[in-house]
Amino acid sequence: MIQTLFGSLDEQQKPSFLERMKEAVTRTRENLSERIEEVVSFGKEIDRSTLDDLEATLIAADLGNATTREVLGKLREKADRKQIKDVSELKRLLKEELLAILVASNTQPVKAVDGTPEVILVVGVNGTGKTTTIGKLSQVFRSSGKTVLLCAADTFRAAAIEQLEIWGQRTGTEVIRTKPGGDPSAVLFDALQAASARKTDYVIVDTAGRLHTKTNLMLELEKMRRTAQRIIPGAPHETLLVMDATTGQNGLQQARLFTEAAGVTGIVLTKLDGTAKGGVVVAISRELGVPVRYVGVGEKAGDLLPFDPREFVESLFA
């Protein structure tokens, strides 16, 4: 009803109810690829329960149905060619498969032009660890002797600015801020101007948490990007999507929509010090080719590590 009211009419008028339903059915039919039980074409040692276990491991790590099915399917192809002998061999091949997915999505961010600050925009849904990650990143850059400026562009959430300021103090980094409720693009403008004038090495921009479904908030990010570009060509050079490792299949949609609206160049997977595995990033790599750059492993300034795909894959089976 709402769509008929306000949608762009002509293009959407054509399909009737029934047509749309039919469409839905065909879509699902396409989705129905071979089932996992067909994978059972290995030697005797590798039985149904081994495969069930592997499937459970992947699902429990939040890789999702589609990725799990694909990975196990590929395993079968390999098995057909190579004659997998035992379970450990099977596991090794599975790990290789996962690694290949993660490594394939290894795009690099734009390089900042020498002499201009490198601008890193940090985005994500609510409460994933953006502000904390910025504190940690600031620590990383500072300890390698770089100059950093933080931009408090989360003017919305209660005490978000104060939170970033404390991280600024902890890491000896100045924070450019405005008053609560201020325009995020305006404070970004100020920060980038200051950084350009001072020839700061890095500017890291904190943004308010936002659900990817809120179109107007996503548009705000686009506006911020335009502002950045106007002051420093090529900025933001890196846009990091901060994702909580406890996130389930919704992570895919987050990555999809943030990439569309904000041009995400990399992911920071936080809270890996918990028990969640963060396997949704494998699905994200597979479907969207967005690489993981860092992982967060605690709440302290030093708790940020570069992403190591091999270790990550191992951790899925730990």
Place this chain on the structure above:
Amino acid sequence: MFENLQEKLQRAFKTLRGQAVLNEENIGEALREIRLALLEADVNFKVVKQIIDHIQEKAIGQQVMTALSPGEQVIKILRDELVETLGKDTAKLKFASQPPTVVLMAGLQGSGKTTTSGKLANWLKNGGHRPLLVSVDVYRPAAREQLKVVAQAIKAHIYEGEVGEANTATVERLAKEARKEAIISGCDVLIVDTAGRLHIDDQLMEEMQSLKRLMNPSEILFVADAMTGQDAVRSADEFHKKLSLTGVVLTKMDGDARGGAALSIRQVTGQPIKFIGVGEKYDALEPFHPDRIVSRILGMGDILSLIERAESQIDKKKADEMASKMLSGDGFSLEDFRDQLRQVKKMGSIQSLMGMLPSIGPFAGLQKHADKVDEGQLNRVEAIINSMTQHERLHHEVINGSRRKRIARGSGTNVQEVNNLLRQYAQMRKMFKQMGKPSFARRLAGMKMPGM
């Protein structure tokens, strides 16, 4: 992506025509589809297995009903099972016989404890209580400042106190001081916001246990993010084992997460989900309705929440009238159309409303167009209807060519736009008529819409 369980089940049951009872063999494929759907919704895989086993048990041996297709029949069993698992509507807090009632907020980092503390305080205030807030999060930067800002925003009392050293002793001291403050200032509920912590952080979990001993809370609410995946069972289980939770708040339900974590958490803790968080504002707290979240988990949309949202904004009587008019199709005039338009504008962002529509049935595919909705278009449509005479609004069939020209001029639009509007209006009437028919209702199995 999981689109449409019901359709899949229909197909899975195609072969079933003519068979009299459901048996292990003939429901096998359906159960596999259900399994995939639940996993896609982030229900924990062990919980999924339990659910599947149950459904199998319940379904096998059932007569294939004539009223429902086998697919609908299994969906019904599934829905009943899930609703049962989730328990009753329980937007209630237990109050202590001796005030102040203490509510302890617990959960992982960033799940929404501080925001939910504010929302609860706001909810209690509206219910005539005098809540007092206190933050014992002495660890995270600006955590206590955050609650202070929240308290100011909702004009609730807060006990601030002094931190000193950031350790468990301080946490306990602040909590005790806050209780004293509650008694002195006549606050009947004390909401204790705590630091986010991992369930495997022994030291901080012990701190939580000692807070519990100290404060004897009536409620220990586990605040969990609706986007949580498979790990939800693990964290909820540990929190429950160590603290004996009394309830759950599921936050960030305003997004598009299916919320399968609700089932997982409920299953491992056995505790009711008392509220859901549906936004960052302090009034964005709603009672939990199991049947709705089941629809959502199954991809059938949250149409009841949509209706409720509409109801809270729309004049109730008018809405009822509208619903019956709409469903009869004929009675739905352009005047009603405009009324409805205005109501929709009052209800807030259309995108968020569209997100609540089910992804199956007549609304299939609409969600992904949410982005394209041009809200400015609303005003143009309204302008067009405004330019009509009342007679025209009530009898659309009189609007001929010359009237169309006049209306276009009057509304600053063009004839084509007027034509478009009239065409849509005609379509809507047709659609509503169709919706009023029982066959349509059956397609939307289980979605209780008024008048269906």
